[in-house]
Amino acid sequence: MTPLFRFFEQYNPLTDAAKTAIQAISTTQTIKKGHDLQPIGHTCRTIYFIQKGMARIYYYKDDVDITESFAFENQIIARVESLFSGKASRKGIQMLETSEVIAINATQLFRLYDTFPDIERLFRKIFEAGYVETVNRIESLQFHSAEERYRDLLQTSPNILQRVPLKHIAAYLGITPVSLSRIRAQH
Amino acid sequence: MTPLFRFFEQYNPLTDAAKTAIQAISTTQTIKKGHDLQPIGHTCRTIYFIQKGMARIYYYKDDVDITESFAFENQIIARVESLFSGKASRKGIQMLETSEVIAINATQLFRLYDTFPDIERLFRKIFEAGYVETVNRIESLQFHSAEERYRDLLQTSPNILQRVPLKHIAAYLGITPVSLSRIRAQH
């Protein structure tokens, strides 16, 4: 479990008691490539930490498969809009590689907030950082061209091309695969 | 100050001591229409509650004025990407109407988190809700047409047309004013 707590430490220190408490509500899972870690339709009650592999959050808009976001090793993934609203999510989490994840039971985690202020603070900071990323993504989608967004993505995740089919990248950028092909063609 | 605490109560109850502590780091300001509540370039160290009036967060992309978001009375407004990262913001807050706001000193607020867990929890929940909204906005920008986004906006803020120039609405939707005019023309 060390990679997880190394990740946590970047945000907020935890007492040993807090670490033990988090471990008690966490389990390790291995999921095969292409399989759903969480299917579309349920309320999000689990926060995942990816130890190895990668995943995407996806949903359907008019029968078209849309990728909302990617997550790589040593990152947290959760369907925030469901986790914090209690509403069922129209989104699912699919593994893009055979992966090993740590599943943290969010219902129990939120209960720990009362006993362990450092845990509440830790996740506050983690999600604040996620919030910042999301705000920056809005800026990108709002007024950067598809080509700029593609270049930005390559900058941020240089190895994404080796790991993710272009159709998912296209959907993530908000364009069609055909459009992405065109952008890539004009080298 | 009651509207502010009424707003807070929707998210998390506060002890009287906590309320007093928040009041001690808050001041009321009146800003004229068109003026900047916060100029572009500084690190965001203030969280505002709009008692009366409205505002927008804006920035420049290639000399074009972009509206990132609007905020109306009884809402919080802050440049989140700067507040939580400590980096200077390329964004400013401009009042779209002569407004009355409550300015909460964020530096002092974050210090209160250590003494008043209920305050930390309150703002955690407020920003979690903001995070959810932002995630939903991504979905809208990623794969809804400009016309859909316009209709959605009217649904959410029916009176926005009476309060905000169309050029800002266009920028918010991620299109040019000319494009918005066209969408509106085809009734």
Next chain:
DNA sequence: TCGATTTCTTATCATTTGTAAAGAATTGCC
């Protein structure tokens, strides 16, 4: 109130992106 400024619309043309379809390339699986 009136003139000046800003905002909004309309028109034209260029560019970008989408759709559909077909073939090439790659990947997956037995």
Next chain:
DNA sequence: GGCAATTCTTTACAAATGATAAGAAATCGA
């Protein structure tokens, strides 16, 4: 390895959006 399925690219055409400019409408300030 080799076949099937999937993914990717390319092409042609349609639709949406951007850029520019000019005029109409609304707003602002003295």
